Amino acid sequence: MYTQLGTVTALWRYPVKAMLGQRLRAADLTAHGMAGDRRLALLDPASGRPVTAVQPRLYQTVLRCAAAMDERGVGVRLPDGTTVHSTDTDADTALSACVGRPVTLAPAPVPASVFEGAPVHLISTATLKRLAAENPRGLAEPERYRPNLLVDTGGDGFVENDWIGRELRVGDEAVLRVVAGAPRCAIPTMVHGNLPRDPEALRVVRRTNSMPAQPGREPEPIAGVYAEVVRVGRIAEGDAVRA
Structure with a gap:
């Protein structure tokens, strides 16, 4: 029996590593992550x-x-x-x-995964809400943190920390296994297209959610989680995310 954790509210892929991404309404999730991601x-x-x-x-x-x-x-x-x-x-x-x-x-050189074989990055609206509340600008744009999936969970806080080690079913087909928190570096602070530079975009993560990304690692500023693909499938905006 699955319990619904939230709903996919946005999807991105990044066809060129390090560039701005492409917003999608639906995408194929492959064994190597979202089709075309970091190609x-x-x-x-x-x-x-x-x-x-x-x-x-x-x-x-x-x-x-x-x-x-x-x-x-x-x-x-x-x-x-x-x-x-x-x-x-x-x-x-x-x-x-x-x-x-x-x-x-x-x-892109192989492996093209973003974190030790876990190519899918998820972040929740609850995390962004908490980060926005802590930021003097009052904003925490998802594009700064470069997720593949934005999951609307409602609430306020770093809910996806509790997803680490769990399997998530996305829509009717795809299954992900969350393997680690997503460490953040200086990239969220930089200009992203029309988004201005924001030094607080990393500072607020460090202040509010520093933890080991995986057991045995040193604490790092974490925003979102990384997952590996257990079962491929089509995913889309509006899909339920269940565990």
């Missing part, structure tokens, strides 16, 4: 490694780019409003000019 990455040609959060100057530019899958592959809307497609012969040139250093758009 590509900007790579440093010298090292072959993806752009990461330890490069904040670069990241600030990349977080103003929005990636979306389309019939041609993946389109990237640049800060000036122009769009570059992954299939364009001059895509790397345009992206390098935007970033201000050489980069190559390429398939």
Whole structure:
């Protein structure tokens, strides 16, 4: 017997790792996470490694780019409003000019999961409500925390902490197993598209919900949870989330 924990109220995938995501009404959940999620990455040609959060100057530019899958592959809307497609012969040139250093758009290295084999990030409306209440701006935009699923649970507080170690059924088919809290770094504080810089976006998480992401780890600021896919299936806005 399942108990309903909440309802899926928004879905995102991130076709290019580190860029803004694509809002969806429905998506296929595969064994590797949401279909098309983190399919590509900007790579440093010298090292072959993806752009990461330890490069904040670069990241600030990349977080103003929005990636979306389309019939041609993946389109990237640049800060000036122009769009570059992954299939364009001059895509790397345009992206390098935007970033201000050489980069190559390429398939994301394997594993592309976001946390030790757990590729799906969930966050609750209760967590965002608590973070907003603690933030002087009075806001906690979900886009800053980059979830795949926003779950409307009602209430106020870090309810998904209690989901760690449990299986969640999403809709009629998909099943997730929550394996860890989602540690947050400086990325939520940065400019995200039209969202301004907000240093409190990380400070409030650190003050209110620092805990080990998994047993044996040091306490970290946690916002949301990471899950692995137990059973694939179609998920959509309005789906019940049950445990």
